Amino acid sequence: EAGVVQSPRYKIIEKKQPVAFWCNPISGHNTLYWYLQNLGQGPELLIRYENEEAVDDSQLPKDRFSAERLKGVDSTLKIQPAELGDSAVYLCASSIGTGRWTGELFFGEGSRLTVL
Amino acid sequence: SQKIEQNSEALNIQEGKTATLTCNYTNYSPAYLQWYRQDPGRGPVFLLLIRENEKEKRKERLKVTFDTTLKQSLFHITASQPADSATYLCALAEGSTDKLIFGTGTRLQVFP
Numbered sequence A: 001e002a003g004v005v006q007s008p009r010y011k012i013i014e015k016k017q018p019v020a021f022w023c024n025p026i027s028g029h030n031t032l033y034w035y036l037q038n039l040g041q042g043p044e045l046l047i048r049y050e051n052e053e054a055v056d057d058s059q060l061p062k063d064r065f066s067a068e069r070l071k072g073v074d075s076t077l078k079i080q081p082a083e084l085g086d087s088a089v090y091l092c093a094s095s096i097g098t099g100r101w102t103g104e105l106f107f108g109e110g111s112r113l114t115v116l
Numbered sequence B: 001s002q003k004i005e006q007n008s009e010a011l012n013i014q015e016g017k018t019a020t021l022t023c024n025y026t027n028y029s030p031a032y033l034q035w036y037r038q039d040p041g042r043g044p045v046f047l048l049l050i051r052e053n054e055k056e057k058r059k060e061r062l063k064v065t066f067d068t069t070l071k072q073s074l075f076h077i078t079a080s081q082p083a084d085s086a087t088y089l090c091a092l093a094e095g096s097t098d099k100l101i102f103g104t105g106t107r108l109q110v111f112p
Helices: none
Strands: A005-007 A008-014 A018-025 A032-037 A043-051 A053-055 A065-068 A073-079 A086-095 A110-116 B003-006 B011-014 B019-028 B030-038 B047-049 B056-059 B062-067 B071-078 B088-094 B099-100 B106-112
Touching: A008 A018, A018 A053, A018 A086, A043 A065, A043 A073, A043 B099, A065 B062, A073 A086, A086 B099, B011 B019, B019 B030, B019 B088, B019 B106, B030 B062, B030 B071, B047 B056, B047 B062, B062 B106, B071 B088
Parallel strands: A008 A110, B011 B106
Antiparallel strands: A005 A018, A018 A073, A032 A043, A032 A086, A043 A053, A065 A073, A086 A110, B003 B019, B019 B071, B030 B047, B030 B088, B056 B062, B062 B071, B088 B099, B088 B106
């Protein structure tokens, strides 16, 4: 069974440019997450989807970040414009459950963003 | 304030010994707690989940304990191997919000 697929794996852009990350979760997983991970830190939640609905986006900087999950499957995370401080790894994860007791998360390999 | 604390210093142990990693939390009421392994340049991989009413969970060479009075979880790897070298993250599921919150992780280095 295929795992969570993310692309691109690496992206280098200049500040003020836009960037987009794509995630394809495990088939049948209803909940999808985007996390941000800085070097030496644990993942921090940006947004959580249950099917098509964003049920927690309280940590998403909405002035420059946006996300969508069309048809409750694939998701994209966009940053426009990117700032130097956005350099990090963006992790996508999915889980089979919704609401409480979502259980274990399955993570993709991450998209490493470098903003110059 | 709410905090999840894992030892930020790397843990270096000799092959064959038991590695014990600590996860402490304050001002949370976790419904359950999870442990993940993360290798450099890779995403975290789930290892174990322990619920608030469970004291201990085992899986092969791994053991997790959960003490809600001490607000602490311990993660043990027995008969450690160099292949166990990685960063280990604890994550707790906040009971009131369903949110899974990660600690900063502890890097384990097992040397031959």
